[in-house]
Amino acid sequence: MFGGTNKVVAAKRKLGAAIATVMSFGLVMTACTAVPAPSKNSDESAATVVRIIDGDTIVADISGTDTTVRLLNIDTPETKHPDKPVECLGQEATDFTESLLAPGDKVTLAYGIERLDPYGRTLAGVYKDEKLVNAQIAAAGLGVAVLFQPNERFYAEVKAAEEAAQTAATGLFSQAIACTVPATVAGALADFDEVEDADPTSAVAAGSALGVAAAAILAGKAKNAALKSLHEGESTVAAGIWAARRGAAQPKLDAALKRATDIEVKLTRSQSTLAASEKAAKEAAAAQKVQEEKAKQEKIVAEQKAAELKEQQKIQAEQQAKAKRQSAAAHAAKAEAQRKAAAKKKAAAPKKKNVVPKKTYKAPAKKRAPKKSGGSYSGYTGPRCYAPGGKSWKPCG
Numbered sequence: 001m002f003g004g005t006n007k008v009v010a011a012k013r014k015l016g017a018a019i020a021t022v023m024s025f026g027l028v029m030t031a032c033t034a035v036p037a038p039s040k041n042s043d044e045s046a047a048t049v050v051r052i053i054d055g056d057t058i059v060a061d062i063s064g065t066d067t068t069v070r071l072l073n074i075d076t077p078e079t080k081h082p083d084k085p086v087e088c089l090g091q092e093a094t095d096f097t098e099s100l101l102a103p104g105d106k107v108t109l110a111y112g113i114e115r116l117d118p119y120g121r122t123l124a125g126v127y128k129d130e131k132l133v134n135a136q137i138a139a140a141g142l143g144v145a146v147l148f149q150p151n152e153r154f155y156a157e158v159k160a161a162e163e164a165a166q167t168a169a170t171g172l173f174s175q176a177i178a179c180t181v182p183a184t185v186a187g188a189l190a191d192f193d194e195v196e197d198a199d200p201t202s203a204v205a206a207g208s209a210l211g212v213a214a215a216a217i218l219a220g221k222a223k224n225a226a227l228k229s230l231h232e233g234e235s236t237v238a239a240g241i242w243a244a245r246r247g248a249a250q251p252k253l254d255a256a257l258k259r260a261t262d263i264e265v266k267l268t269r270s271q272s273t274l275a276a277s278e279k280a281a282k283e284a285a286a287a288q289k290v291q292e293e294k295a296k297q298e299k300i301v302a303e304q305k306a307a308e309l310k311e312q313q314k315i316q317a318e319q320q321a322k323a324k325r326q327s328a329a330a331h332a333a334k335a336e337a338q339r340k341a342a343a344k345k346k347a348a349a350p351k352k353k354n355v356v357p358k359k360t361y362k363a364p365a366k367k368r369a370p371k372k373s374g375g376s377y378s379g380y381t382g383p384r385c386y387a388p389g390g391k392s393w394k395p396c397g
Contacts, residue, residue, distance in 0.1 A: 001184055001226040049105040054079045055093025055142060056134075057121070058101060060109065070121040072112055073154040074134040076143040077172070077237045088179035088238055089172055093142040100133050101126070107133075112151030125154045135161040141171020144240050172241060181230070181241045184223050185249045191220030192256035195263050199270075203278055206271035213264045220260065224253055 047060035053068070055076025060069050077087030079094055101107065109124040117123055126133040134154050137143040139161035147155045166173045175182045194216040200206035230239040231246060377395060385396040 001179060001223065044108055044110045047107050047109050049101045049103055049107060051103055052094060052098045052101060055090065055097050055137060058097070058126070060107065062109070062122075068121045069109060069124050069126065070117055070119075071134045071137070072123045072125050072151055073145055073147065073158045074137055074143045075146040075237055075240070076137060084234075084236075087236060089142055089177070092171070093137065096140055096142050097133070097137060100136060101128060110153070112153045114151055117148075123151060132157055134158050138162040139164055141165035141168070141173050144172070144237055146240070172237065181227070181238055181245065184227055185245070185253065188220045188223035188227070188253055189256050191216045191223065192253075192260040195260040197263050198267070200267070200274065203271055203275040206267055206274055210264065210267040210271055213260065213267055217257070217260050217264060220257065224257065227253075 045062055047062045047067075047069075050059040050061055050066055052058050056071045056074050057080075058069050058071070059066050061067070076093035076097075077090035078084050079086050079090035105128060108127040109122070110127060111122075111124050115123055132154060134143075135157045138145060138158045143158075143162070145155055145159035145162045165171055169175065169182070171177070172180050173182055174180055175186045177183055178187075195213040196209065198205075198209050200209055227242055227246075227249075230236070230242040233239065380395055383396040384393040386393040
């Protein structure tokens, strides 16, 4: 994240334009400082540039001897350390120093109190055309001011140039260059801010939101961890920049991380609750479907039974009607047979001749007066009680 491998071509182009702008500002700043251009005295010496080693180290010919010169009170990102990767903008710092100091350029070296560092390199401020190269590098945002007592001769001027670069958000102080500390801080905050406090309505939506949140938190944590490693690791240019910003930036990062993780926990719970609710609803729907299917099948069976019963009743009625018709037909056939038999019998019987009886005269009978026997009971038809001898009677009772 803070290594040179993160350099982007587009960022380089932006940096080049920014350097050109800050250079003009940075040169004005250096011209206004209290540190004068070197004078001809024992604390200074003329030299010729031989080559550039990295952003803050050159080789110069001093009185016919190639001497390694470490620019005083300025520290640029590492590019040549055998045990460290190329740091963020390390190559750009080297390229910038090469743009200021070409082999063969005449320069003046101005010294501090101690002229050598623990590695035997000469410590000096490098002036070209009466401009302090150390401060020019800082003004471009490609180095930071460092103070190693007792050498503080150029610290104020370099620090002022660094602050100008910070104000202009140039180079190591730019959020537009991915490997810088400001970009890492901004990126982590942006990652955490991507976590939206949503209220999903389904387990799928909750899972999707949770996936986005988890990825954003993971990315933000990685950047946050990279920043913490600067605080806990070895001293580097990036570590120095982070140390200056950590007090203000870390609480913001911690708050953003807490907000994001709280939302992640909420989404996790929502997903679980929604999944359980959807499962219950699905099971209820399945049970309802089973009941509906069962009722449907029962209805079909009942309808089939009703249809079968109706068909049986129809068949039975048809059979009864048929039997009735057959019985009626049998009776009719029998009656017809009887009729035919009677007709045949009648036809077979001998025919009687119609004899008109002869009329004979018969005198009318004389009416006799009724005998009175037992009294006058004319018209009585009820029971009779006879007197002894049986010649007379009277109504009984």
